[in-house]
Amino acid sequence: MKVDNKRHKDEVPTVNTDWWNYGGITRDVVLVETPQAFVQDYFIHLDTEASALKPITKKAEVSGWVKLNGASKGEKVTVEIPELKVKKTIEYQDSITQFSLKLPKVELWSDVNPKRYDITISAGSDVLHDKVGFRKIEVSDKKILLNGKTVFLRGVCLHEELPTEMRRAKTRDDALTLLGWAQEMNCNFIRLAHYPHNEHIIEVADSLGILLWSEIPVYWTIDFGNPEVLKKAKHQLKEMITRDRNRPSVIIWSVGNETPVSPTRTEFMKELVDTAHKLDDTRLVSAALEVHYNPEKNTIDDPLGAYTDIVSVNEYLGWYGGLPSYCESAQWETIYDKPLIISEVGAGATPGFHSDSLTRWSEEYQEWFYKEQVKMMERMPDNYTGITPWILVDFRSPKRNNPTYQDGWNRKGLKGDQGEKKKAFFVLKKYYEEMEKAHK
Structure with missing residues (x-):
């Protein structure tokens, strides 16, 4: 196995580009050891209508989904945002599983106030930790x-x-x-x-x-x-x-x-x-x-x-x-x-x-x-x-x-x-x- 930075006509990008074509490994490589069943992916986003949003919004609604790997249908999945004292447990449906949360209040993320919250998603012995910000972008x-x-x-x-x-x-x-x-x-x-x-x-x-x-x-x-x-x-x-x-x-x-x-x-x-x-x-x-x-x-x-x-x-x-x-x-x-x-x-x-x-x-x-x-x-x-x-x-x-x-x-x-x-x-x-x- 080797790292190869050759460019080819049928690739994205193609041969002709206007930046330096660095070779070798230029980013972190991480080996992650997981239990047999683990949280593979998730998505969470703000649902509340823009007209109801304020820098600190009460009764905000968010939704998303969770995807597990190696888990069986019925596995318990817990989504928690500790700072907001929000915690919800759902049952995994053997595929991407939807969830929704009602937040008592949320401080919105923006370019002038980049507020983020710790979030944990746990299933069995596996716990995923991340930081998220809630904001809405639209036209x-x-x-x-x-x-x-x-x-x-x-x-x-x-x-x-x-x-x-x-x-x-x-x-x-x-x-x-x-x-x-x-x-x-x-x-x-x-x-x-x-x-x-x-x-x-x-x-x-x-x-x-x-x-x-x-x-x-x-x-x-x-x-x-x-x-x-x-x-x-x-x-x-x-x-x-x-x-x-x-x-x-x-x-x-x-x-x-x-x-x-x-x-x-x-x-x-x-x-x-x-x-x-x-x-x-x-x-x-x-x-x-x-x-x-x-x-x-x-x-x-x-x-x-x-x-x-x-x-x-x-x-x-x-x-x-x-x-x-x-x-x-x-x-x-x-x-x-x-x-x-x-x-x-x-x-x-x-x-x-x-x-x-x-x-x-x-x-x-x-x-x-x-x-x-x-x-x-x-x-x-x-x-x-x-x-x-x-x-x-x-x-x-x-x-x-x-x-x-x-x-x-x-x-x-x-x-x-x-x-x-x-x-x-x-x-x-x-x-x-x-x-x-x-x-x-």
Whole structure:
């Protein structure tokens, strides 16, 4: 047996990607000894209507299910939340068994109050311990609601990489470092690009109150016409949702990024959206969609947007085309009455390289780029509800080969590879401070 990081055309992701293809074992490997019958899986979520929710909600209702392994029908299963003095015993039905609980009161989890509760689920001699947070995420009137209130997603994209040591981010301390950098910029939301990140990132986000977008690597031009590739993508989607569906920080499941429009691709992606909804109907489903660019108006009309809960698009006006001043006249429209997230936007800057604002790769150019983007955001359609600039920190990529300004690094980070803040970092920080005040 060996660890093999070779890429293949019929895999997810495929051969062509824009991040470092780390090899070896880059995450924890844990051997767990269990009794013959044990708690294999569970799910618990808040049922109470959003209109009845308050930061501390009385008589809240939650429901869920338990799955045992090696147990017989009739086995007693106990679900307990000690802090709330709630305890219920049910009988296992030899398959996934539903349960519901009435909580006398519950303090809701949110980005401003990441309250969590210890939960234990026991069956026979086996006891599962976990921490859960109760919150509700939904769409209403072209806005995203968290616990019944509009939330603006002040975000940033992130790769699972600690650039200062040129390795995978693999520990809890690594997670605290990366998410701490995001909090310095006043972020309340992170798009985890472009694959499910390790459990430390998710757990720390739970504890800090950072909302998450979690994504499978259906990336660019995979083989959309191959049924086996669709099967692999569905398997990865199921694994991601199975692992993290009890994590309150995760509010969006993403089924892909920048997949070129075609009928075959759209049917492939619709299958993934439908699968995500079936596996977990308590969260939103999205993908980074394509944009129809036009000198008169940029139109968001990707047919996949008809099936996602929110519309998310990547745009790089002023970097891959024209100057940042192009944003002054750029107009946007979307054919979908759904919340809109700008899921990527960015420009490269080599840390420490300073020049006038017209000089590409300078921190001044990147700063100008974001100043123009912020002004353009004020003219976005009224369903604009969040943004995740590309990207928090420079990361390694073999596709980025400019010997002077890149040298194997994607330089669109708001921080450099040594963690130094570029000038654009402070543009976003100021914007997020203003948006936080505006949405209180």
